[in-house]
Amino acid sequence: MPLRLDSQSADFADRFRSFLSVKREASQDVEQTVRGIIEAVISRGDEALKEFTAKFDRIDVAKIGLRVSAAEIDAAEKACDKDALAALKLARDRIEAYHLRQKPKAEERFTDALGVELGAKWTAIEAVGLYVPGGTAAYPSSVLMNAVPAKVAGCPRLVMVVPSPDGKLAPLVLAAAKLAGVDEVYRVGGAQAVAALAYGTETIAPVAKIVGPGNAYVAAAKRLVFGKVGIDMIAGPSEVLILADKTGNPDWIAADLLAQAEHDTSAQSILITDSPELATDVEKAVESQLKTLPRADVASASWRDFGAIILVPKLADAVPLVDRLAPEHLEIAAVDAEALTAKIRNAGAIFIGAHTPEAIGDYVAGSNHVLPTARSARFSSGLNVLDFMKRTSLLKCGPEQLRALGPAAIALGEAEGLGAHARSVAIRLNL
């Protein structure tokens, strides 16, 4: 049974606070193991990759090659289901169109009243690594969501690493890499793949940033190489929060709660409503739909352990609760969906109206499905083009501008006890 809370009950504040602090992911302490793997890759390069890949994936990369060849990728593409491939192409085009709008002007410069030229230029990161999990969690849609924005940003070199347990690689994953314009694909995974991307080996040249989801080993490796290279956020289990009034369709809402719950037993699905009838109907619909769901075992565990239904007097009362939960995905199925959208501060993505199930955004809308989890939407954003670019600020003074601004810089340099700062200005003004 999912948790049921009523914001009118006397102990709600306490119960909501403890609900907020529930840890959904068992944190595995793999740091020591991962440190050893990274050190081995730094010191022995390809040889270490070969050993770890033989051990963990049971393949000999010295024999079949670390790099996945263009011929192999073409063959994989041919083996794909035609409908799925067409859907992937549609997704790719829409993701590209959406993300093109995020691209900043290459250079912005302005001249202020004193004649000082100020501004910034944006450049793409020169080389990016994309981690793709193997096995059942190898999602072609995630390849597109990570790779297309990097290419829209203009990254000249995009390198994908993906483990191939027992030599198996998902054809749609390789097809997605080709569609997205990935430049190099290597069959290596785990902490060893992250280490290779960060430090380089004989075969894999190092990159400047690593993105993409992975298991506890991959996450630990990303944390450890951070600083040497950039990393994206560390993704936690996925979440949806549905805000619905009495106009909500219980079957549709139940389907959306279960679409989240089927990801992972640690996933979380929450309904907040002002309608006790809807709450009851949704709960029944969930039970009923679970009976015919292929991944019912996963979804029912997630719904039982982390699901919740919260009753509020009016939906507007839910806004502060939503902001505290800061859900990765927020669906709003209510007559005043737009007004509620405008009031929300913290959410990774908002799906407005009953005809916008999250799954549309997961796959084909064009917006990114890599979104902040575990309440991190309070301070971070979903993956976007700027994650693959960086900003260099520009400043240009002539003698007059330096004369105008110099004395204030000298005063501050002296106030901070930094005499050489002051002198570097004074010496140009003959002061």
Added chain:
Amino acid sequence: MPLRLDSQSADFADRFRSFLSVKREASQDVEQTVRGIIEAVISRGDEALKEFTAKFDRIDVAKIGLRVSAAEIDAAEKACDKDALAALKLARDRIEAYHLRQKPKAEERFTDALGVELGAKWTAIEAVGLYVPGGTAAYPSSVLMNAVPAKVAGCPRLVMVVPSPDGKLAPLVLAAAKLAGVDEVYRVGGAQAVAALAYGTETIAPVAKIVGPGNAYVAAAKRLVFGKVGIDMIAGPSEVLILADKTGNPDWIAADLLAQAEHDTSAQSILITDSPELATDVEKAVESQLKTLPRADVASASWRDFGAIILVPKLADAVPLVDRLAPEHLEIAAVDAEALTAKIRNAGAIFIGAHTPEAIGDYVAGSNHVLPTARSARFSSGLNVLDFMKRTSLLKCGPEQLRALGPAAIALGEAEGLGAHARSVAIRLNL
């Protein structure tokens, strides 16, 4: 003696590679200590802050209060040197003007050919903590550089923490906080201050993101609370790279190299030039200026241990070296400064032309002086307004749009083995 390299010499590639990998900062392993401090603050709140502050700063916050009062801040402002205060106000106004241009539109939405509404809204982070070091490294300019962009972003609550060893607080630091619009100031520092910001205590409500520089304890604490809250980059020792041709003024260049070197014995100053005469003249000018520099001990150690002069045949040959070094600050004093600026991919900030010493940007130009160090300009940017905001993506379909996009979403859900994803779309289309 600084390192001298010539890009024409046979061993240059190797020597440049080892120069790139020089570690300038002794990494102190303080993680265990810091973990203990954080746990104490989580479990005992204000009481733990009182104990650590008595121990490290030798003051009793139970007596004088953890929060720095408005009266205390006003008194500090009155005690400031008038010229320094006026310079600080000029800096504040220019920083605000520059950063206002970085503010994105609150909402961007567009409707595509299918009628799907897509877009995003930007919101400010609800509460931000700003760490300010105490003692000699308490720079009022850094308070402005961190606080003003947060207020431009629209953060409603900006909390500053600053240690006051033996009860001392720099008046200009408090004045800068007031000028920048900081909402709350607490006299607490170290890992305990970071823990209080992340987890909250009876007196200090928690924030969603923590920014600002600090010592090894503060940096370790920021790494450990990352995830619970957002953090900015971990700042390393500061660097400047000066690119100059024979038109460069050796005295000015020497002054700028020393302005960097005086920060810290781990700071780094590099000159790359195509003029062997300039190289020699700059080296002499550095020696000469060191004789009268107040912080000569620090600057000479930095120049001796980490300084470098690199000769190239033409300045254009320096571009790939600059991109590999990815300096925090790049000054270009050369006739073709603009053409070189256009070619550089990796730098935190570029100071164009001989009349733009870095110190102008450090204090009063308006651009931000919090910039990526230790080669991280390869993948990250200087502090800016977007660091204090986050993006929520928006998606809105009606029945027709869902009918148009639904089948592709269903195909991908099924291809990925996520049946509930497919069903959440199909159920709305009666499929």
